[in-house]
Amino acid sequence: MNEVAVVKNQILDVEISDLINNGMGLVKINGYPIFVKNALPEEKVQIKITEVKKTYALAEVLVIYQTNPYRVTPKCKIYDQCGGCNLQHLSYKYQLMMKTNFVKEALVRIGKLDVKVNDCIGMQDCWKYRNKTQVPFGVRNNKVIAGFYKENTHEIINMDTCEIQDALADEIVNYMKFLAQKYSIPIYNETEHKGNLRHIIIRKAHVTKEYMVTLVTKEDKLKNENKIIDDLVNKFPQIKSIVQNINPQKTNTILGDKQKVLYGDEYIIDYIGDVKFAISSKSFYQVNPIQTKVLYDQVLKYAELTGNETVIDAYCGIGTIGLYLAQKAKAIYGVEIVSDAIKDAKLNAKLNNFNNAHYEVGKAEDIIKKWQKENIKADLIIVDPPRKGCDSSLLDTIKTMKIPHMIYVSCDPATLARDLNILSDTFNIIEVQPVDMFPHTSHVETVVLMSRK
Ligand SMILES: C[S@@+](CC[C@H](N)C(=O)[O-])C[C@H]1O[C@@H](n2cnc3c(N)ncnc32)[C@H](O)[C@@H]1O
CATH class of the missing domain: 2.40.50.140 (Nucleic acid-binding proteins)
Structure with missing residues (x-):
C-alpha cells in the first residue's frame, strides 16, 4: 500500500x-x-x-x-455550496467525453474487458431537464427557506432557482415558502424533531404537463390546509394532484408510510413515446424524461423484437422498460422487490390494454429462478439493477437459462464492469452505449447488448 x-x-x-x-x-x-x-x-x-x-x-x-480549456463558469449561483451537481465547471462536450471514459476505464480496470464503448449520447439542451424536485424546508432569520443540503451536511441552502430542475417547479417551491410564511405553518426542525412541514416534492409529467405536489409533514394535521390548496391551484392550474405524506419519524428518509390525497387524483399521467404511465407520489420514475426515451429507444433497438419474443424485465420498477417494449413482444415478465411499484406496473399495463405483461413481487434472483423451474423460456432478459448491480446468484441463473440475448442497463460503471466480467464466459458483448441521463453530475447510464456464446 x-x-x-x-x-x-x-x-x-x-x-x-x-x-x-x-x-x-x-x-x-x-x-x-x-x-x-x-x-x-x-x-x-x-x-x-x-x-x-x-x-x-x-x-x-x-x-x-x-486552466483546462474546457473549464466554464457554472451557471448555478450556489454551485460552490450545493452538493447536487459536480460537473457544472466543465463544458458539456467535455462532460460527455469524460462519461464515455468512465465507462471505458471501468470495463478495462474492473471488468478486464477490452471492448469498444460508443460515445455517450448527450442532450441537445442540457438544462432544466429534471421532472422531479424534492427539497426540505427550514427557517433562517425567521424566514421560511427551502433548498438543498450543503454538501455532506444537513444545513439547508436556500434555493430560488435550480438550473437542472423544471422552472415551474421552482416557482411552486417559492410560492409554497411564501404560503408557509403567510399561514404561519410550523416548519420542521430535524435536530429538535419539532415543527410540521418537512419537504415539498414536485413531479411534472413531461408530455401532459400535469404537476403533482407532495407536502411531507410530521403530523396528520396541516394547518390552513384548505387555504393552501386553494392558493396553490389558483396560482398554478397545472397542479392536478396534491398529496400529503405523513412522516412522524426522526429519520433521513423523506417519505413516511401514510399519505392522503388533498386535491385531485392519486396519479398524474405521463407518456414515454406512445406508452401511458400513471405516476404516484411514491413511484420510482426516471427523472430525465427526454433521455429516458433515448435510453428506452436504445433498448428497443437492441431488442430487435418481431412480436414472437418472451422478454424478462428484471428490476422493473413500475414496468416502464418492459411496457415500452410490450407492443412488439409476445410476452413480458417483470419482477421488482417493491410491491407498490408492481401495483403501478399492473395498473400501467391495464392503462395501455397490454394483456401480455405479467408481474411478480420479489427478489429478481429468487423469482427468475422460480420462472426457470416453471419452464418459462425467455428470448431476451433485460436487467436494470440499482447501483449495487445484480446479485451474483441471478447472474448464475441467467447463465444456466440459455437465454439468447441479454441487455444490461446500468447506472454504475463499476458494478456493471464487475457483472460483465462474471457474464463474459457465457455472453459476447456486442455493443456498449453510455447515455447521459444526468447532465452536470458525474452519473452515467450505460446500455449493453450481449448475445449468448
Ligand atoms: C434502477 S431502478 C430501475 C427501475 C426501472 N427499470 C425503470 O427504468 O424505471 C432499480 C429497481 O430495482 C429494484 N430492486 C432493488 N433490488 C431488487 C432485487 N433484488 N430484486 C428486484 N428488484 C430490486 C428497486 O426497487 C428499483 O425499482
Missing part, C-alpha cells in the same frame, strides 16, 4: 492528472491519491489538504495557475 504522503492543511502546488467518476480531480504523490474538488485534468493548481485518510486524501483548490 502507498504511504500517506500529506498532512491536513498542507498547501501544495500540483498538476491534476485525471477526473474520477465522482467529479473530482486526481493527483498522486508517490502513488498516494489526492482527490481535489473542482479541479480538472491538466490544470496546475495550488491545493489545501482538507482530510487525510489511510488510502487517500481530500483537498480543495486555492489557486488555478493553468
Whole structure:
C-alpha cells in the first residue's frame, strides 16, 4: 500500500492528472491519491489538504495557475455550496467525453474487458431537464427557506432557482415558502424533531404537463390546509394532484408510510413515446424524461423484437422498460422487490390494454429462478439493477437459462464492469452505449447488448 504522503492543511502546488467518476480531480504523490474538488485534468493548481485518510486524501483548490480549456463558469449561483451537481465547471462536450471514459476505464480496470464503448449520447439542451424536485424546508432569520443540503451536511441552502430542475417547479417551491410564511405553518426542525412541514416534492409529467405536489409533514394535521390548496391551484392550474405524506419519524428518509390525497387524483399521467404511465407520489420514475426515451429507444433497438419474443424485465420498477417494449413482444415478465411499484406496473399495463405483461413481487434472483423451474423460456432478459448491480446468484441463473440475448442497463460503471466480467464466459458483448441521463453530475447510464456464446 502507498504511504500517506500529506498532512491536513498542507498547501501544495500540483498538476491534476485525471477526473474520477465522482467529479473530482486526481493527483498522486508517490502513488498516494489526492482527490481535489473542482479541479480538472491538466490544470496546475495550488491545493489545501482538507482530510487525510489511510488510502487517500481530500483537498480543495486555492489557486488555478493553468486552466483546462474546457473549464466554464457554472451557471448555478450556489454551485460552490450545493452538493447536487459536480460537473457544472466543465463544458458539456467535455462532460460527455469524460462519461464515455468512465465507462471505458471501468470495463478495462474492473471488468478486464477490452471492448469498444460508443460515445455517450448527450442532450441537445442540457438544462432544466429534471421532472422531479424534492427539497426540505427550514427557517433562517425567521424566514421560511427551502433548498438543498450543503454538501455532506444537513444545513439547508436556500434555493430560488435550480438550473437542472423544471422552472415551474421552482416557482411552486417559492410560492409554497411564501404560503408557509403567510399561514404561519410550523416548519420542521430535524435536530429538535419539532415543527410540521418537512419537504415539498414536485413531479411534472413531461408530455401532459400535469404537476403533482407532495407536502411531507410530521403530523396528520396541516394547518390552513384548505387555504393552501386553494392558493396553490389558483396560482398554478397545472397542479392536478396534491398529496400529503405523513412522516412522524426522526429519520433521513423523506417519505413516511401514510399519505392522503388533498386535491385531485392519486396519479398524474405521463407518456414515454406512445406508452401511458400513471405516476404516484411514491413511484420510482426516471427523472430525465427526454433521455429516458433515448435510453428506452436504445433498448428497443437492441431488442430487435418481431412480436414472437418472451422478454424478462428484471428490476422493473413500475414496468416502464418492459411496457415500452410490450407492443412488439409476445410476452413480458417483470419482477421488482417493491410491491407498490408492481401495483403501478399492473395498473400501467391495464392503462395501455397490454394483456401480455405479467408481474411478480420479489427478489429478481429468487423469482427468475422460480420462472426457470416453471419452464418459462425467455428470448431476451433485460436487467436494470440499482447501483449495487445484480446479485451474483441471478447472474448464475441467467447463465444456466440459455437465454439468447441479454441487455444490461446500468447506472454504475463499476458494478456493471464487475457483472460483465462474471457474464463474459457465457455472453459476447456486442455493443456498449453510455447515455447521459444526468447532465452536470458525474452519473452515467450505460446500455449493453450481449448475445449468448
Ligand atoms: C434502477 S431502478 C430501475 C427501475 C426501472 N427499470 C425503470 O427504468 O424505471 C432499480 C429497481 O430495482 C429494484 N430492486 C432493488 N433490488 C431488487 C432485487 N433484488 N430484486 C428486484 N428488484 C430490486 C428497486 O426497487 C428499483 O425499482
